[in-house]
Amino acid sequence: TQLLEQSPQFLSIQEGENLTVYCNSSSVFSSLQWYRQEPGEGPVLLVTVVTGGEVKKLKRLTFQFGDARKDSSLHITAAQPGDTGLYLCAGVKKNAGNMLTFGGGTRLMVKP
């Protein structure tokens, strides 16, 4: 059982559609990070959310941290083929040596 559960695991959509990816846990995190990983590469940070209820926008991507700091969501508006990749959420637990623990990932494919 993973500390962070991501859903859906796989998502295949057409260019121009909207989508939301969820990251849920029963644990409280001091911060939560979203990464994107391309094949053959390591994950690259997209955003860090720290405050409960915080919303951050990165162009067409909107990230939200839950009020209780246990969950987060990533919403993509008007998806493009360049958004294709593995999206990973990762939580930092303050009282656990600042460990960075990842969810299982959501594999997104955007078809032209």
Place this chain on the structure above:
Amino acid sequence: EAGVAQSPRYKIIEKRQSVAFWCNPISGHATLYWYQQILGQGPKLLIQFQNNGVVDDSQLPKDRFSAERLKGVDSTLKIQPAKLEDSAVYLCASSPLRGGKNTEAFFGQGTRLTVV
């Protein structure tokens, strides 16, 4: 700024053989992580160092895996003996400490291990 360097990029070994991976983190980063990523899954933390001390190694299979961080800089991860289920990408990452907290983790390209 140079990124996290890992070597080798690819390694194929037979089961029961031993293998070692090397990681050179970004200069000045206090925290170094080793993750195992099995195909189709998220990265699983194996061990986390802060400087040359171990912060967490609870998910490291210590009967066959070992890791060290030389002088708080470079790190090596060793598997001896390897099993088929160790086939995965091994990712090294480093993170600066700011205000006592780990911030963004910067990842290397990983080492893809195939055990046959």
